Amino acid sequence: MKVFDNKGNLTIQKATKQNKKQVLKKLKSIGKISNSTNCQVVFDNLYSTDENILLVVIKNLGKLKDKKYIKYFKKVIRTNESSLVRREAVSSLGRLRDRVQIEYFIKLLKDEDPNIVLQSIRALLIFKKTPRVKKALKKMKKHENEIVRQVISNELADETHNSGKCASKDFFINSIINGDSREILEFIPNNVIDMTFTSPPYYNARDYSIYKSYKEYLELLCGIFKQLMNKTKEGGFLIVNTSPVIVPRFSRSYSSKRYPIPFDLNYLLCEMGWEFIDDIVWVKPEYSVKNRIGGFIQHRKPMAYKPNTVTEYLMVYRNRTNKLIDWSINQYNENIIAESKVDDDYEKTNVWHVSPSSDKVHSAIFPEDLCNKVISYYSFVGDLVFDPFGGVATLAKSARSNDRNYMIIEKEQKYFEEIKNRLPEAKIITLKELKNGNFKNRDV
Numbered sequence: 001m002k003v004f005d006n007k008g009n010l011t012i013q014k015a016t017k018q019n020k021k022q023v024l025k026k027l028k029s030i031g032k033i034s035n036s037t038n039c040q041v042v043f044d045n046l047y048s049t050d051e052n053i054l055l056v057v058i059k060n061l062g063k064l065k066d067k068k069y070i071k072y073f074k075k076v077i078r079t080n081e082s083s084l085v086r087r088e089a090v091s092s093l094g095r096l097r098d099r100v101q102i103e104y105f106i107k108l109l110k111d112e113d114p115n116i117v118l119q120s121i122r123a124l125l126i127f128k129k130t131p132r133v134k135k136a137l138k139k140m141k142k143h144e145n146e147i148v149r150q151v152i153s154n155e156l157a158d159e160t161h162n163s164g165k166c167a168s169k170d171f172f173i174n175s176i177i178n179g180d181s182r183e184i185l186e187f188i189p190n191n192v193i194d195m196t197f198t199s200p201p202y203y204n205a206r207d208y209s210i211y212k213s214y215k216e217y218l219e220l221l222c223g224i225f226k227q228l229m230n231k232t233k234e235g236g237f238l239i240v241n242t243s244p245v246i247v248p249r250f251s252r253s254y255s256s257k258r259y260p261i262p263f264d265l266n267y268l269l270c271e272m273g274w275e276f277i278d279d280i281v282w283v284k285p286e287y288s289v290k291n292r293i294g295g296f297i298q299h300r301k302p303m304a305y306k307p308n309t310v311t312e313y314l315m316v317y318r319n320r321t322n323k324l325i326d327w328s329i330n331q332y333n334e335n336i337i338a339e340s341k342v343d344d345d346y347e348k349t350n351v352w353h354v355s356p357s358s359d360k361v362h363s364a365i366f367p368e369d370l371c372n373k374v375i376s377y378y379s380f381v382g383d384l385v386f387d388p389f390g391g392v393a394t395l396a397k398s399a400r401s402n403d404r405n406y407m408i409i410e411k412e413q414k415y416f417e418e419i420k421n422r423l424p425e426a427k428i429i430t431l432k433e434l435k436n437g438n439f440k441n442r443d444v
């Protein structure tokens with residue numbers, strides 16, 4: 001074959017690349033395999049050193065479902081260095097659904113590569129009812145990889161599951177409650193809340209948020225978000241708006257301290273079982289934020305660089321479930337899904353430019369525009385949206401204009417009075433009523 005020209009090596013490379021491309025194209029075009037399929041290109045490339053080619057070769061070989069390739073697959077699993085190639089070989093071996101291979105797959109559960117372990121679990125699940133397999137899979141409940149643990153707990157879970165519905169929900173529709181969320185939440189029935197959007201108090205940065213220590217502050221938030229898991233329906237969303245906070249320096253010989261709240265809280269939320277979904281960066285115009293860069297503009301000394309902070313985070317989480325998002329969506333009827341369809345001008349990236357809002361009563365409120373976005377992207381018409389750190393209930397206002405219902409808890413009396421002014425139609429629920437469990441007698 002004339003692959004050389006007077007330009008030397010580059011041409012050889014080009015020719016080889018082109019050749020590989022052709023082989024790959026041929027392999028990929030095979031599709032379904034029948035008796036009349038010409039598989040020569042598969043057999044010619046059984047020992048290809050190209051990972052992409054080998055992947056498709058093994059995939060096609062798997063489609064043949066022929067036990068005479070078992071040895072070949074096992075050799076690939078034993079000797080190949082690519083995780084993808086090895087996984088494909090395990091998958092092709094699994095396609096044979098050969099009981100004789102059960103012990104081999106059980107052995108693979110000890111593989112160092114979680115991809116191989118997961119693929120072997122898939123192969124074994126076909127024989128899930130076999131006591132030997134059941135026992136081996138049960139042992140994987142404590143596997144060090146979190147996805148392996150999740151798959152095993154889903155697959156071996158009892159079929160009966162929580163319906164995600166709460167009979168007392170109506171009682172809490174468009175309600176406001178004055179008190180500490182830690183205490184109030186205890187008396188809220190499980191599965192009432194569809195979605196939560198909240199902005200917890202800043203750590204020691206405002207007069208309404210003074211805590212003994214950062215530890216105590218995080219414990220308060222965790223106590224509330226932990227209870228919220230049970231109160232939120234299966235697969236429901238939680239969106240938490242926070243940003244790092246600076247506590248001013250003690251004196252000139254000390255530096256100010258910056259607390260990375262979104263990052264510390266993220267770890268704690270994931271540990272307790274909220275599933276991290278997305279991080280959205282809320283960008284405010286520079287003129288609206290505190291000027292920190294002033295000193296640096298003068299001296300330009302490295303390390304003393306302090307940019308103006310124009311961002312906050314909206315961390316998005318989903319409540320514990322082994323169901324896909326589609327399952328959550330399908331809990332609603334077609335009309336609700338159609339009515340809830342998001343308008344054309346939705347945010348295309350995770351960077352949202354929204355101007356902050358000011359308020360004569362509260363110093364740190366949500367811009368309504370931010371609430372509108374969160375409500376329309378993470379809840380459906382008719383849902384009950386919740387804010388455990390209600391402030392002056394901006395979320396409630398936005399909920400009403402988006403045909404959602406609200407439940408708001410606010411601790412400070414002066415803000416609660418303002419909520420009552422702003423939401424005269426709201427139902428006021430007292431702690432006494434909750435303690436008496438009045439709602440239990442008013443089921444839908």
Ligand SMILES: C[S@@+](CC[C@H](N)C(=O)[O-])C[C@H]1O[C@@H](n2cnc3c(N)ncnc32)[C@H](O)[C@@H]1O
Pocket residue numbers: 179180181182198199200201202208362364365366388389390391392393394395409410411412415
């Ligand atoms: C950042 S503000 C929220 C403002 C609100 N997003 C709005 O738009 O009006 C936090 C609020 O949480 C309230 N708060 C603090 N700790 C609380 C607790 N344990 N239970 C209920 N509310 C609390 C504070 O009084 C404050 O009004």
